[in-house]
Amino acid sequence: MAAAQTPEQDHAIEIENPTADPVDTTVTVRRVTTGETVHNQTYTVQPNETVTAYNTRQADPDGIEEFTVSVAAYDLTDSLTVETNQCWGDVLARVTESDGVDMVYAIC
Structure with a gap:
């Protein structure tokens, strides 16, 4: 079975703050089929810190x-x-004041 057709629940949503100051970041995750919000939380990410905000397997x-x-x-x-x-x-x-939010991900 091709990778695109093989289920995999485990996908982390991480926030990276490469700056010298803390940043408040809100992460919202919605299930497309129902519109249900499965996660909506604000995090204060400390300087040079990466936090895992959510994982799709939680839904x-x-x-x-x-x-x-x-x-x-x-x-x-x-x-x-x-x-x-x-x-x-x-x-x-990745969140910075100059660039805002830059989403990085891998896909085959």
Whole structure:
């Protein structure tokens, strides 16, 4: 079975703060099929720290599901849709005052 068709529940959503100051960051995760918000929390990420905010397995996905991940910091928001399959890797949201939110992820 191809990686895109093989379920994989384990996808971490991480926030990285490479700056010298703490930053408040809000992470919202929604299940696409129902619109249900499965996670919505604000984190204070310390300087040069990376925190795991959420993992899609916490939503107990049924096979392959899509989740919209939104990360907000410095009054800017970036979003993307992830699938719970083996093609997707973890999501890293890098937050800086100059660039706002930059989402980095791996996909096959």
